[in-house]
Amino acid sequence: MSVTQALPKTARLRTLGMSAEIAARLRTMIQEGELPPGVRIDEKAFCEAFDVSKTPLREALKVLVSEGLVLHRQYIGYRVAPLDLGELRETFETLHGLEAHAGELVARRMSDAALAKIERKHQAMIDAHAASRRTDYFRINQEIHQLIVDSADNAVLSGIYATLMSKVHRARGAANTDMLRWQESHEEHEAIMAALREAGRPRLPQILREHSENTAKEVLRVLEQTLAEPAARVAGARGR
Missing domain, CATH: 1.20.120.530 (GntR ligand-binding domain-like)
Incomplete structure (x- = not known):
């Protein structure tokens, strides 16, 4: 495999590492009440706050969706999951x-x-x-x-x-x-x-x-x- 062919995978690994860090930060914010139940997650605002593109942020949000901390609706976006x-x-x-x-x-x-x-x-x-x-x-x-x-x-x-x-x-x-x-x-x-x-x-x-x-x-x-x-x-x- 050439160096050129390997580059996308290397970039992907960096993105995944970044998304894991973002997920950890968002998880803490949700668990400690900084992001209350039901609040909308403004992707543009968080991209600016974390100084990242939408790709790692959305990867992080997918992780939180799988954990039940965040809900996603097509055309509506992401929200912090409500509490039962x-x-x-x-x-x-x-x-x-x-x-x-x-x-x-x-x-x-x-x-x-x-x-x-x-x-x-x-x-x-x-x-x-x-x-x-x-x-x-x-x-x-x-x-x-x-x-x-x-x-x-x-x-x-x-x-x-x-x-x-x-x-x-x-x-x-x-x-x-x-x-x-x-x-x-x-x-x-x-x-x-x-x-x-x-x-x-x-x-x-x-x-x-x-x-x-x-x-x-x-x-x-x-x-x-x-x-x-x-x-x-x-x-x-x-x-x-």
Whole structure:
């Protein structure tokens, strides 16, 4: 094969590498609430923002469509996929039980090394909160929850929890748009840490469950309100 014949494939590999990076950036923006459910993805604006052509952007969008994060309609374009409130409620209900069960196992099995790692993560989260770095705070918050569950030393539990959390990750980002809930979540994490430090950790299962329930309540409230606003505008327009 000549050098000339190989060039298109080389260019294609560069394009695919670029599209993977774009997909990762868009995925983070969607999961952390920067691109809310239902919003239209303006291809021209994102090409300019990422300084790329439409080809790698569309390759990236195809990946996100396959992941269920983005919807595509011919002649309409791309939109961030909406959230299914019914599925979210059921997923949160399951997570409440997993959090409590993890707390029971962690109370007996957590090692000193695991606790020390969580303490370091918690301090990083405190620093992010103090600096109003909301995105960093949310990311570290998620990491702490997974570390706690992993400390139960049950691979099946850790795997199920990670899978379910990936389903609600995007929705949980909505709770952090509310400053009051952000402060409440921060205080609840302080209570979780206090429970982790106690001898025998008797309060841990209940505290983890309550924190999960409070987060779910706020996430669903925000999403229900968000979904209700467009419907109210449409109804108002029709009544004029």
